[in-house]
Amino acid sequence: MKNSAIMGKLVCAGLALAMSGVVAGGAKADTAAVDALAERAAAAIGRLHSNAQRALVTVAQDEAFADYFHTHDASERHRHKSRIDEVSLATQDKFHVEEMCLIDPQGAEISRIVGDEIAHDLATDEADAPFFAPGFAADHRQVYTSPIYLSPDADKWVVAYVTPVLVDGDKRSILHYEHAFTAYGDILQRLAANDAGEIMIVADTGHVIFDSRREIPTERVGDLEDRDDYFDGFDFAGLDLAGFRQAIGQDATRGQGRITGQDVDRDAAFRVVGPWTLIGWQDL
Amino acid sequence: MATATPVARWARAGLRLKVAAMLFTCALVSLGIGTLVATYFGERALRAEVADKATRTLNAEMLDLERWLDRTMYDLTTLAETNVMQDVLIADGIGEIARSLAAMRTRYREFAAFVVTDETGAVIAAEGVDLSPGQDLDIDHLDQSLAGLPVVGGFDAHPGLADDSFLFSVPIRAEYDQSTVIGVLSGTIGMDRLREQLARVQIGDEAQGAERALLLRDGEGRLLYRTGSDTADEIVQRLLAAVEGAAPGEALVRDQGPDLVTSAQFPAESPFAHLELQMLSGVTEEAAFGSIAQLKRTLTLTTVFLGLTMLVFGWIASRGLTDPITAMSAAMNRLSTGARDESRTPEVAELIAPSILARKDEIGLLARSFDGLITQLAQARARLIEQSELEIAKRNMRLDAALNNMSQGLCMYGPKGELVVHNRRFEEIYGLPSGALKPGMKIAQILEVMNRAGHVTEAQDADFISLLTRRDSDRETLTHLASTGDGRSVSVSCVPMPAGGWVATFEDVTQRKRDEARIEHMAPHDALTDLPNRLLFTRRIEETLAVAARGRQHAVLYLDLDHFKAVNDLHGHPAGDELLRHVGARLRGCLRPSGVVARLGGDEFAIIESDIASGEEARKLAERIIEEITRPFEIAGHQVAIGTSIGIALYPDDGGDAQTLVKAADMALYRAKADGRNGFRFFEQEMDSSMQQRRMLERDLRLALQNDEFEVHYQPIVDMATSRVSCFEALLRWTHPERGAVSPAEFIPLAEEIGLISEIGAWVLQRACDAAAGWPAHVRIAVNLSPAQFRSQQLLDQVAQALSQAGLEPQRLELEITESVLLRQSELVLSILKQLRGMGVRVSMDDFGTGYSSLGYLRSFPFDKIKIDRSFIRDIEKSGDALSIVRAITGLGTSLGMTTTAEGVETFEQLNQLRSEGCNEVQGFYYSPAVRLDAVPALLEGIGAAHYGNMSMPSSSRPKRIPA
Numbered sequence A: 001m002k003n004s005a006i007m008g009k010l011v012c013a014g015l016a017l018a019m020s021g022v023v024a025g026g027a028k029a030d031t032a033a034v035d036a037l038a039e040r041a042a043a044a045i046g047r048l049h050s051n052a053q054r055a056l057v058t059v060a061q062d063e064a065f066a067d068y069f070h071t072h073d074a075s076e077r078h079r080h081k082s083r084i085d086e087v088s089l090a091t092q093d094k095f096h097v098e099e100m101c102l103i104d105p106q107g108a109e110i111s112r113i114v115g116d117e118i119a120h121d122l123a124t125d126e127a128d129a130p131f132f133a134p135g136f137a138a139d140h141r142q143v144y145t146s147p148i149y150l151s152p153d154a155d156k157w158v159v160a161y162v163t164p165v166l167v168d169g170d171k172r173s174i175l176h177y178e179h180a181f182t183a184y185g186d187i188l189q190r191l192a193a194n195d196a197g198e199i200m201i202v203a204d205t206g207h208v209i210f211d212s213r214r215e216i217p218t219e220r221v222g223d224l225e226d227r228d229d230y231f232d233g234f235d236f237a238g239l240d241l242a243g244f245r246q247a248i249g250q251d252a253t254r255g256q257g258r259i260t261g262q263d264v265d266r267d268a269a270f271r272v273v274g275p276w277t278l279i280g281w282q283d284l
Numbered sequence B: 001m002a003t004a005t006p007v008a009r010w011a012r013a014g015l016r017l018k019v020a021a022m023l024f025t026c027a028l029v030s031l032g033i034g035t036l037v038a039t040y041f042g043e044r045a046l047r048a049e050v051a052d053k054a055t056r057t058l059n060a061e062m063l064d065l066e067r068w069l070d071r072t073m074y075d076l077t078t079l080a081e082t083n084v085m086q087d088v089l090i091a092d093g094i095g096e097i098a099r100s101l102a103a104m105r106t107r108y109r110e111f112a113a114f115v116v117t118d119e120t121g122a123v124i125a126a127e128g129v130d131l132s133p134g135q136d137l138d139i140d141h142l143d144q145s146l147a148g149l150p151v152v153g154g155f156d157a158h159p160g161l162a163d164d165s166f167l168f169s170v171p172i173r174a175e176y177d178q179s180t181v182i183g184v185l186s187g188t189i190g191m192d193r194l195r196e197q198l199a200r201v202q203i204g205d206e207a208q209g210a211e212r213a214l215l216l217r218d219g220e221g222r223l224l225y226r227t228g229s230d231t232a233d234e235i236v237q238r239l240l241a242a243v244e245g246a247a248p249g250e251a252l253v254r255d256q257g258p259d260l261v262t263s264a265q266f267p268a269e270s271p272f273a274h275l276e277l278q279m280l281s282g283v284t285e286e287a288a289f290g291s292i293a294q295l296k297r298t299l300t301l302t303t304v305f306l307g308l309t310m311l312v313f314g315w316i317a318s319r320g321l322t323d324p325i326t327a328m329s330a331a332m333n334r335l336s337t338g339a340r341d342e343s344r345t346p347e348v349a350e351l352i353a354p355s356i357l358a359r360k361d362e363i364g365l366l367a368r369s370f371d372g373l374i375t376q377l378a379q380a381r382a383r384l385i386e387q388s389e390l391e392i393a394k395r396n397m398r399l400d401a402a403l404n405n406m407s408q409g410l411c412m413y414g415p416k417g418e419l420v421v422h423n424r425r426f427e428e429i430y431g432l433p434s435g436a437l438k439p440g441m442k443i444a445q446i447l448e449v450m451n452r453a454g455h456v457t458e459a460q461d462a463d464f465i466s467l468l469t470r471r472d473s474d475r476e477t478l479t480h481l482a483s484t485g486d487g488r489s490v491s492v493s494c495v496p497m498p499a500g501g502w503v504a505t506f507e508d509v510t511q512r513k514r515d516e517a518r519i520e521h522m523a524p525h526d527a528l529t530d531l532p533n534r535l536l537f538t539r540r541i542e543e544t545l546a547v548a549a550r551g552r553q554h555a556v557l558y559l560d561l562d563h564f565k566a567v568n569d570l571h572g573h574p575a576g577d578e579l580l581r582h583v584g585a586r587l588r589g590c591l592r593p594s595g596v597v598a599r600l601g602g603d604e605f606a607i608i609e610s611d612i613a614s615g616e617e618a619r620k621l622a623e624r625i626i627e628e629i630t631r632p633f634e635i636a637g638h639q640v641a642i643g644t645s646i647g648i649a650l651y652p653d654d655g656g657d658a659q660t661l662v663k664a665a666d667m668a669l670y671r672a673k674a675d676g677r678n679g680f681r682f683f684e685q686e687m688d689s690s691m692q693q694r695r696m697l698e699r700d701l702r703l704a705l706q707n708d709e710f711e712v713h714y715q716p717i718v719d720m721a722t723s724r725v726s727c728f729e730a731l732l733r734w735t736h737p738e739r740g741a742v743s744p745a746e747f748i749p750l751a752e753e754i755g756l757i758s759e760i761g762a763w764v765l766q767r768a769c770d771a772a773a774g775w776p777a778h779v780r781i782a783v784n785l786s787p788a789q790f791r792s793q794q795l796l797d798q799v800a801q802a803l804s805q806a807g808l809e810p811q812r813l814e815l816e817i818t819e820s821v822l823l824r825q826s827e828l829v830l831s832i833l834k835q836l837r838g839m840g841v842r843v844s845m846d847d848f849g850t851g852y853s854s855l856g857y858l859r860s861f862p863f864d865k866i867k868i869d870r871s872f873i874r875d876i877e878k879s880g881d882a883l884s885i886v887r888a889i890t891g892l893g894t895s896l897g898m899t900t901t902a903e904g905v906e907t908f909e910q911l912n913q914l915r916s917e918g919c920n921e922v923q924g925f926y927y928s929p930a931v932r933l934d935a936v937p938a939l940l941e942g943i944g945a946a947h948y949g950n951m952s953m954p955s956s957s958r959p960k961r962i963p964a
Helices: A002-019 A028-060 A063-070 A074-095 A132-137 A181-194 A241-248 B006-012 B015-080 B083-090 B096-107 B142-146 B191-199 B230-243 B285-339 B362-404 B424-430 B443-452 B459-470 B510-522 B534-547 B564-571 B573-590 B615-630 B658-675 B685-706 B744-754 B757-772 B787-792 B795-806 B819-823 B826-839 B854-860 B870-874 B880-896 B908-917 B933-942
Strands: A021-023 A099-103 A109-114 A157-167 A170-180 A198-203 A207-211 A254-261 A264-273 A276-283 B111-118 B123-127 B165-173 B181-190 B212-217 B223-226 B259-265 B278-284 B409-413 B419-422 B478-483 B489-496 B502-508 B553-562 B596-601 B604-612 B633-635 B638-640 B643-651 B680-682 B710-719 B724-736 B740-742 B780-784 B813-817 B842-848 B865-868 B899-903 B921-923
Touching (some): A028 A157, A028 A170, A028 A198, A028 A254, A074 A109, A132 A157, A181 A198, A181 B083, B015 B191, B015 B259, B015 B278, B015 B285, B083 B096, B181 B191, B230 B259, B285 B362, B424 B502, B459 B478, B534 B553, B564 B573, B573 B638, B615 B680, B643 B658, B710 B757, B724 B744, B724 B757, B780 B842, B787 B795, B787 B826, B819 B842, B826 B842, B854 B880, B865 B870, B865 B880
Parallel strands (some): B865 B899
Antiparallel strands (some): A021 A254, A099 A109, A157 A170, A254 A264, B111 B181, B409 B502, B478 B489, B553 B604, B553 B643, B710 B724, B710 B921
């Protein structure tokens, strides 16, 4: 059933593409407004990413982490672990982090904060987490930003930020925290409210993970983490994401233009921020 | 008693008083004017300066206020550009902006509050003010800031936000696009800090008093600041009253009432001009310009003090100036008094005090100059005297030298006839002893001295002296010829002087008189013989004729000495002169006392013998003269024999006047010489006609050359060995258009006599050479030369020119000369002959055997040819002497290597005889007379042929010799 619906959408998109005319760089004034909206949305999302990454890298430089790995004394480690917990709490308080944890190379959590609580049920299988390998692969002071995923601990759709913690030049652990995706949505929703256009975020997977016209339900549905169960596929006047970006893209990261098809005429613009494509658009 | 006017009193006042008064006056006037001007302009400048200073101060404060506002705006803009402000985009999602505002307020204490709003005016974060995020901020200029402009609002425009403050707002620009405003950062500035700053502003000079105030108000008239001091209340009230009613920003009138009011506001281009802030300052008149009154008082007192000082100084200084001048003035008076005493010049030390001379200033300089002037005057006076004395001595010496070296004697007499000066020459002329004459002596005294010296005053001398002494008023020069006691003549010339008296010059003219007498004698006399010359002779004839009694006869004799030139040549001119003197003496001895003998020139003499009885007496006289002259003379140890020819004319038969008689005697002499020398002839009438003919012939001869009446004929000379023509002799012919053919014997001598022979000879030479150039090369041309041609000294050039023009070889030209050529000037002739020979020309001796010393001439020059005179050839057949001579000549020619040519060969017998005697060439009518040029070729062809063998011509047709 789900496959049939997807196939149906693809067929419709193909027909729409076949039937629609795409005009890049249409009415200049409207297109520019939409482009400005996309730019502002991208700047806001970038700002959030930047703040989160800066906060994470700043925290990762705290001496508590190095002290923890420098000692082999259990009591000392416990003391340093408490210090790490305090740093994490302070960070969470400052940046509204949903969850923050420190994970060693074996995938065992050393510290974890969820909400305002210090977790004691530290997991040992985080090595399977999608951010684990990219986190350790990141360079010093570099942050890996993950696609949204449904956090099992926060039980929310989140965006994870991961940076390696170096001790004497060795990546002894990764520091990871999660932002609730709603924080991004709220910002974009306000932007869209202040402007005439609409905003949406399309993930690399082609799912529309934010649309300013409506609220996307992100409540867990059973145990499923399949995005299709939560998000619609991108369909913009019959165009999928690749077609859309190709239709108005000036390069791989940005574009603007007018798209006509399926009885709609729209000015649209997009910016690519990490795994997301932020689209501003407006019906003519 | 008249009272002197002030002007007169001032004129008489002393220099000291004048200088002091003038110094005082000048000082007072200049200081007074200076004070007034300084006060006036100083006050103006000071007032302007105070006002300007207040304005500048106020403007500076406004500028500081503007800078303060600008700096505040800058600070706020800087804060808005911080990175954290970009979180406006995410509504300060992580609270970074709020924390940043708190930190900023701590750091920027001038800001009372900060507010960050987004583009909709919703508060993102706030600090220092009670605003919540999401709350809308309602401020007037938010839109301007959202449009990108930094804005400051009016004072206290947002009481809800902040009281008593200014609100600044700046845009927050998106990092990704600076043209995009994503929010606004606003900050409030309280007035407290501004008031603290304004309280430190100084208005004018605080030391001048506290009556000053500063106000700041905005465009709505709200007073933002006023000077808080209680002492300024009054002026603040006056300032508020002054600005009452004035529009905001309106410039207030300065010097308002008792106060100096100044205002300032932001310039229109200021970004804060819209706040319409106006700053006012007020200073009371006394506080602002109190220093000016003080300056006036000071200047006035200073002027008075300086004036009095200048008066005292002027009085003292004038003394220093006038005292030396007064002293020098007195010295000048003494000097002028002393100058009248010519014996001495006052010393400087007597005139000027040494202390004045020692001064270093202009007075000292003047005194020293005065000293130098006196010294120079004294020196100049001494030099003048010395120069005058020298000049007088020099002039006296010159006068003495001039007087005593004059060739004339001189006496200068004064107006009263007294002797002023005389020279030595005067004493010498009259043989007076030196010192015999004294200045002041009268003429009579002088005459006494002269008489004592032997000079008798004759009557004419006395007359002259009398005339001289009487004619004082007559200023003409008088001359007199006096005689001395020893018979000398003295010329006296008296020249009157303008001031009276006269100057008499005396010149011994004795020798001059003698010379004049001799000259007078010599003029009509011959210098050599002292006999009368032609002039005197003519006069004597006229005198004789004038006094001749009727029926009396007189004889005029003209004499010409024969062979006199030979005497000159043989014995020299001195001997000739001596001979002439002897001749004169003998002639005088032949005459009666009444007879006159004269020398007319050269060897010509003339005699007039008056009152002769008849021609016979003249004849006897002539015979006696010839006898006397023929008698040898003893000259310089030599016996000299000459003769004389005499022509005689008788009065009245031969002429009634001197000219006719002289002419007749001359013609008779000519005839006598023509008839043979050493004889006499009486004048005959036919002599006159012959002379006339001769003159006509002379005229025609002169025209003949230019009329081309001459012609050259050529007579062949035949070589005896070949019987062919070897040479032609050129012979001149003259065919007169009326006379017909004129004999060369007639015109050649005449041509020589009148000097035409050189010209004619050159013409013949050229024609002959031209003709010969066309003949065979072995045929020569012979041309005769006249002795006169040698004397012309053009002969060499003429020969060279003829040869050159004709192109004839010199060897083909033979020049024939006679012995007479060598007879005169033999050295010159020989030199010319040698030069001709050097040119290659042949030279022949013509008419050989008829001269005086033929053999000597043959030795003197190596002739190429000897031509035997025809007289020997004519008689060769009948006279044994002639044949012997011809034989001797041919033998001589053979011995000397000379060709012998026989002239005048007319018969075959003569020819044979000559051939047998060895003669080389013959010439004569036997072969041919002289022929025209066109007949020459025939002779060249014919002579030597058989038909010419018996040809003969009459000897009378033989052409005369012509010179070439």
